[in-house]
Amino acid sequence: MLNIILFGPPGAGKGTQSEKLVNHFNLLHISTGDLFRKHKKENTELGKLAQKYMDDGVLVPDEVTIQMVDEEIENAKDKTGIIFDGFPRTVAQAEALDQLLAKRDAPIRKMLALEVSHEVLKQRILERGKTSGRVDDQDEAKIQTRIQEYEDKTLPVANHYEKQGKFESVNGVGEIDAIFDTLVELIETVSA
Numbered sequence: 482m483l484n485i486i487l488f489g490p491p492g493a494g495k496g497t498q499s500e501k502l503v504n505h506f507n508l509l510h511i512s513t514g515d516l517f518r519k520h521k522k523e524n525t526e527l528g529k530l531a532q533k534y535m536d537d538g539v540l541v542p543d544e545v546t547i548q549m550v551d552e553e554i555e556n557a558k559d560k561t562g563i564i565f566d567g568f569p570r571t572v573a574q575a576e577a578l579d580q581l582l583a584k585r586d587a588p589i590r591k592m593l594a595l596e597v598s599h600e601v602l603k604q605r606i607l608e609r610g611k612t613s614g615r616v617d618d619q620d621e622a623k624i625q626t627r628i629q630e631y632e633d634k635t636l637p638v639a640n641h642y643e644k645q646g647k648f649e650s651v652n653g654v655g656e657i658d659a660i661f662d663t664l665v666e667l668i669e670t671v672s673a
C-alpha cells in the first residue's frame with residue numbers, strides 16, 4: 482500500500498495538497514482535523530470531547546485520536562493507499578500508527594514535510610479564517626498556540642521518520658500546482 486504522511490505546521494497547505502494527491506493516486510484521505518470537525522458538526526460524544534481542545538488550539542488526547550484513526554483505516558480497502566494529513570502529531574501517535582500499519586503489513590512509505598515560515602503561516606490562516614468559519618483560524622492568539630503546539634509536540638515526529646529514512650522536506654511556498662508536481666514526483670519514487 483502507498484501510505485504517505487503529509488507533514489507540516491497548520492497553514493502549510495496539507496489539506497489543499499492532500500485533496501489533489503488523493504485524486505491523482507486513488508488514496509484514502511485521513512485528515513484528523515476534518516474528522517474531528519465532522520464529529521463536532523454531528524454533535525457526537527467524540528465531537529463534544531474534541532471541541533474544547535480544538536477551540537483552544539491545543540491537541541486532542543492521543544488515545545482518542547488514535548482510536549478514531551484505527552477505525553478510519555478500515556475504509557482504505559478499495560484504495561491504493563492512505564494519505565495521513567494532520568496525523569501523527571505526537572511521537573506517541575507515530576508509534577501507534579506504525580503498529581496499526583504493521584498489523585496490516587502496510588508501513589508508511591514516506592513522510593513529506595511542507596516547509597513554510599511562521600509569518601506566512603499566520604497570514605494564510607487568518608485569510609482562511611475569513612471563509613472557513615473556523616474559530617481557531619480567526620484569533621491570532623489561538624493561531625500562535627497552534628504553532629507552538631506544533632513546535633513542542635509535533636516537530637519530534639519528523640525525527641521519528643527521519644530515523645527510519647522516510648523523511649523528505651519540500652518547499653511549501655509557491656504555486657499550488659508546482660508544489661503538487663514536486664510531491665507527485667517524490668511519491669512516484671516510492672510507488673515505482
Ligand code: AMP
Nearest residue numbers: 513514534535539540541546567568570
Ligand atoms: P487541523 O485541521 O489539522 O489544523 O486540526 C484542527 C484541530 O484539531 C487541532 O488544533 C487539534 O485540536 C485537533 N487535531 C487535529 N488533528 C489532531 C491530532 N492528530 N492529534 C490531536 N489533535 C488533533
